Amino acid sequence: MSFKTTFTAALAGTIMLATGAFADGIMAKDPYARAASPAAKAGAAFMMIENHTDTDDRLIGVRSDAAKRVELHTHIDKGEGVMQMTQIEGGIAIPAGGAHMMQRGGDHVMLMGLNGPLVQGETVEITLIFEKAGDVVIEIPVDNERKGTHGSMDHKSD
Ligand SMILES: [Cu+2]
Numbered sequence: 001m002s003f004k005t006t007f008t009a010a011l012a013g014t015i016m017l018a019t020g021a022f023a024d025g026i027m028a029k030d031p032y033a034r035a036a037s038p039a040a041k042a043g044a045a046f047m048m049i050e051n052h053t054d055t056d057d058r059l060i061g062v063r064s065d066a067a068k069r070v071e072l073h074t075h076i077d078k079g080e081g082v083m084q085m086t087q088i089e090g091g092i093a094i095p096a097g098g099a100h101m102m103q104r105g106g107d108h109v110m111l112m113g114l115n116g117p118l119v120q121g122e123t124v125e126i127t128l129i130f131e132k133a134g135d136v137v138i139e140i141p142v143d144n145e146r147k148g149t150h151g152s153m154d155h156k157s158d
Contacts, residue, residue, distance in 0.1 A: 025053035026133045032143040035118040043118045045109040045126055045140050050099040060091035061129035068113030075105055091131070104148035118142045
């Protein structure tokens with residue numbers, strides 16, 4: 001994909017997001033995706049999901065063409081500094097007027113079996129599936145250089 005094509009696609013996605021966000025009242029703030037290295041077979045996406053409606057909603061799924069399997073993951077503290085990633089059962093509740101942080105070391109969108117490397121500055125399209133709001137398509141910029149907020153809870157990528 002050439003730079004120009006990518007840029008145009010990203011722009012179209014942003015416009016779509018803006019329209020969708022106001023219509024649905026669900027917003028993904030400051031999203032970014034990353035992989036541990038260019039050779040990594042897996043990556044993850046993070047963002048703050050905000051529910052600007054007066055209805056409780058639930059993030060029940062996620063899909064993307066960027067990877068063969070896309071799942072909602074969280075980390076479970078196994079004790080003694082051991083964290084294990086596991087798929088979230090039953091989705092993530094996002095109350096009316098509330099928000100949910102998808103962040104390193106916590107809940108995240110897991111991209112397993114990347115169809116191509118996550119290239120710095122490009123974008124990946126991810127569809128968040130909500131119980132009430134339905135599909136919310138977001139264009140997520142790749143930012144492999146972003147540092148985690150506390151410590152480094154990077155994925156074992158392969
Ligand atoms: Cu994960």
